[in-house]
Amino acid sequence: MSATPSSKLPPFDPRDPLGLDDLLTDEDRAVRDTVRQWTADRVLPHIAQWYEDGELPGIRELARELGALGALGMSLTGYGCAGASAVQYGLACLELEAADSGIRSLVSVQGSLAMYAIRRFGSEEQKQQWLPRMAAGEVIGCFGLTEPDHGSDPAGMRTYAKRDGGGDWVLNGRKMWITNGSVAGVAVVWAQTDDGIRGFVVPTDTPGFTAPEITHKWSLRASVTSELVLDDVRLPAAAVLPEAKGLGGPLGCLSHARYGIVWGSMGAARTCFETALDYARTREQFGRPIGGFQLTQAKLADMAVELHKGILLAHHLGLRMDAGRLRPEQVSFGKLNNVREAIEICRTARTILGANGISLEYPVMRHATNLESVLTYEGTVEMHQLVLGKALTGGLDAFR
Structure with missing residues (x-):
């Protein structure tokens, strides 16, 4: 089989080098674009100031807006929930965390922990009492x-x-x-x-x-x-x-929430990569853009590889969840890899921006510090390593 002539291939997209957009359905893209536009309108103009002030003002209004988008309890069915696919929920998490991990955390805790627990383990009375109002963002x-x-x-x-x-x-x-x-x-x-x-x-x-x-x-x-x-x-x-x-109840909820983190962490990484890429193209030193130096290009290449491998992994896990085939160990695999790589991408982006990387005029340091929390919550690196280690060794338990 001969290769397709390069003249007939679609142009190379630095922001989607693997062509992962081709894996998405029209409905997937619609969800992604809707959430991306909401963050552009409601979060990005203010997030640096919110971060500096250490507050999330108007959180109840934001919750109602997210409810109107169908983003709360998004992958749950019935009781006012959107019933979206796991892939669509993941794409929403990616776009929310591309704005800020705190916004994605608001949605994850609401839908994948509190609402999921009631939907999965609650009585019919509890579901009727709480889920419709939580899906609408009326109750956090x-x-x-x-x-x-x-x-x-x-x-x-x-x-x-x-x-x-x-x-x-x-x-x-x-x-x-x-x-x-x-x-x-x-x-x-x-x-x-x-x-x-x-x-x-x-x-x-x-x-x-x-x-x-x-x-x-x-x-x-x-x-x-x-x-x-x-x-x-x-x-x-x-x-x-x-x-x-028993403990299976809360752990089942955590597995659902960790799935969103697999996607969300790649949103933070994407923002940092694209910020560094744009900066490298325009920032000049020694008479030319720093993106023209070998060391900078090596950093950008490594960042792009890990970012899009992580998105591909997240999409694969989403397809498995939609097919009812996603195991908790596979979620641990994704959370361990993607958050760890996201932090490294953010740190590398900071080096490309130099001293400007620590300024809130750019999003890089904000994302990097946020991801230090994401690395720990919903299971530390070490806990997910032990989950995988136990599975890989046929059940040898090293937790104690």
């Missing part, structure tokens, strides 16, 4: 699993739920590093019980529930991060998620 949700002393080891959580004589549950404990916590109207909280770990749907106006915001962060500054404090929070028996028993 959060997901309480991590604790001050138990992050990678959630099985050791100390938050405890005890039945009283009348059948109610009484929750006591603390959760830490909870996205959306201070602005949430509902929290999905995981707690130890006499019968193992259970999940609870907690309206945040319940007496005894408080969510002080965590400040003084160097990462995810344009994101609401909170502590959850549960002090004799009394809930009816109907608050428990009936289909979630």
Whole structure:
């Protein structure tokens, strides 16, 4: 078979060197372009200032707008959710995180953690009560699993739920590093019980529930991060998620959220790569653009290779999820690779921009610091290495 003459080939696109756009359907592209335009209109003009100020003003309005786009609980079906494909949800995550990891985190925690937990494990009453309003962005949700002393080891959580004589549950404990916590109207909280770990749907106006915001962060500054404090929070028996028993419940939610990170991290990487590419073409030193020097071209080539390999990996995982064939180990594979490579792409982009790379006039350092959090949350590098290691060795468990 002879090669196609170069004169008949489509032109080379520096922003899509592998032609990955050809893998998408018209519906996929429509979702991608809609979310990209929303971020261009509503996020990009303000995000540097939000980051510098360490706040996300108007988060409830943004949530309602995202709900109108169908971006909240996007891949879930029924109850006002869009029922989009996994690939389309992934593309939305990529575009959101191309703007800022904090915006993608808002959507991920809402849809892939809080809403997913209720949709997958909740009673019909819980689904009817919460999901339509959460899908519309009228109610923001959060997901309480991590604790001050138990992050990678959630099985050791100390938050405890005890039945009283009348059948109610009484929750006591603390959760830490909870996205959306201070602005949430509902929290999905995981707690130890006499019968193992259970999940609870907690309206945040319940007496005894408080969510002080965590400040003084160097990462995810344009994101609401909170502590959850549960002090004799009394809930009816109907608050428990009936289909979630044991640690498999929250871990299943995390796997769904990690899938979005596989895509989202490539959005941050894409922004940094394209910023560096544009800069290298126009910034002159020694009488010519720095993009004409071998060392700069080597950096750009390596960045492009890892970026588009990562997008190809994300798309492959999306197709597997849509086919019902995506394993948790494969999600760990994607999260481990893509976030790690995204950070390296951002760091390399910073070197191309030189001193300008640390300025908020450019997005590179903002993305790089955000990705330090993304590297840790939803499972650290080490935890995903151990997940893969256990699978690769036929079940040899090195976690303990």
